[in-house]
Amino acid sequence: MLLRDRISDQGSTLFKDERKQAYLNPAGADRPLISPVPLQTLDSVRRYRLDRLRLQMKEWDCSALLLYDPVNIRYAFDSSNMAIWTMHNPSRYALVVADGPAIMFEFEGSEHINDGLPDIDEIRTSKFLFFTSGNLVEHRMTDWADEIADVMKSHGRNTRLAVDRLEPAPASELLKRGLELLDGQELAERARSIKSLQEIELMRWTIRVCEAGMARMYEVSEPGRTEREIWTELHFENARSGGEWLETKLLTAGPRTNPWYQECSDYVIKHGEMISFDTDMIGPYGYCADLSRSWTCGHVAMSDKQSELYSAALDQIEHNLSIIRPGMTFVDFNEKSWRIPEKYLPYRYTLAVHGTGMADEWPGILLHPDFDQNFTGVIEENMVLNVESLIAEAGSESIKLETQVLVTSRGAERLDSFPWEEI
Known part of the structure; x- marks a missing residue:
């Protein structure tokens, strides 16, 4: 039985929101969402991304790019293998030569997972990892x-x-062989910052899966549930629909929403308390859906204080959305951005806007009180940006809102559409 048909333990029918119900997986509770994106689109994305890296390498006069970050490897080759494990066990790596081969050095025994990936010229076995080398590592x-x-x-x-x-040790070995080392993370993130139309198609699908998960979360936001139970619904929808992982566990309720950055717990949520969350979801095709919403447990009308905070958060989102234009410098954005009222200042969120692709990425533009005028850069067409808000004051709950947008020649086009709450 769906939540909208249940009766809460307070004795009243929970609020039915047809706008959010529309985001539920139409395949039903027992079936995953199946991507309609054709293989040709994925192959186009693969070629575009590797070309972006090689273009950036040539601009830097750089002969080759060595990648260990599994997100960067996924971007370069669309190759993924035990991504979370290899984030802390550097057991696979990629070497992209600007005018030469693209080589994948794979974890031994799993070379076959790269079969069919068109942009890998050669697969070799990775050479060393302390975990398996021990005293033989040198x-x-x-x-x-x-x-x-x-x-x-x-x-x-x-x-x-x-x-x-x-x-440090392997870096030193490369220096001994006369190589000059450059910052490959900056190179990769600058390449990743400009999206192709086909990348946006993949990202829209990830967002669709995320919003189906959010609808599940909405359906179970009833009194007596724990924070973990609600967060799990997003994880479930992502995993069964071909997604990867959730970067954080940022879902809290009531007094645990303030201060922010507490992870979900076994706190039992009470009727009328605010539930606030940030998805930070790495979904299908490795793309990120980074969306935030806040709503009341039981979907009852907000209190006066909740309404005040929510209105301020939505004002920030809408104002900052309205000013985004290609060609706008980061300094110019900061000067025109929404000004947070003084009473909310001590509880502010550090970011106003950040880039998003296969994860949160450059640029991260800080909220105006924390912005450094020496932080240079330009908002460009075909960037994907996330517009953020967190509003709270002493003794209140926190309202967390966030939307994901494509920068077009006309301004910001929202990629997500999961409804805001009615105040």
């Missing part, structure tokens, strides 16, 4: 560095190598 690290240097010597036009993530 010898294996030497072989690893020799192999990287050999590829550079054979295919590179210079000795400049960009690396996104590397520990």
Whole structure:
């Protein structure tokens, strides 16, 4: 039975919101959402992303790019293998040569997971990891560095190598071989910041899955539920529909919403308390749906204080949405952005806007009290930005709202459409 048909333990029928019900998975509770995106679109995205990296490498006069971050590897090759585990166990890596091959160094025994990926020219076995090398790590690290240097010597036009993530010892080995190391994370994130139309198609699908999960969360936001129970609904919809992981567990209720950044717990939510959350969802195709909403437990009318806070948060979202234009500098955005009232200042969220792609990414533009005038950059067409708000004051709950937008020649086009609450 759906929540809208239940009777709460307070004895009143929970609020039925047809606008949100429309986002539920039409396949029903027992079926995942199946992506309608054709393979041709995915192949186009793969070519575009690798070309973006190589274009950035040429602008930096960089011969090759060594990637360990699994998000960057996914961007370059659409190759994913134990992404969470390899975030803290650097056991697979990619080497992209600007004018040469694209090589995937795969975790031993799983080379086959790259079958069918069109932009990988060669698959080799990864060379070293302390976890499996132990006292043999120095010898294996030497072989690893020799192999990287050999590829550079054979295919590179210079000795400049960009690396996104590397520990001191292997970095030192590369320097010993005459390589000049550059910041590969900056290179990758600048490349990732401009999306193709086909990337947006993939991102729209991830957002569709996320909103189906949010609708499930809405349906179970009833008194007596714990924060974890509600958060789980999003995780469930993402996992069964081909998604990856949730970057955070930011769902809290009532007094636990303030201060922000507490993770969901076994707190039992009471009738009328505000439930606030941030999805931070890495979904199908590896793209991020980073959406925030707040609503009352039991979907009852907000109190006067809840309404005041919610109105302020929505004002911030709508104002900052309205000013976004391609060609606007970060400084110009900051000067024109919404000004947070003084009473909310101590409880503010640090970000006004940030980039989003396969995760939260550059640029992260801070809220005006924290903005540094030396932070330079330009909002460009085909960036995807998230517009943020967190509003709270002493002793109140927090309202968290966030929307994901595409920067077009006309301004900001929202990619999500899950309804705001009626105040």
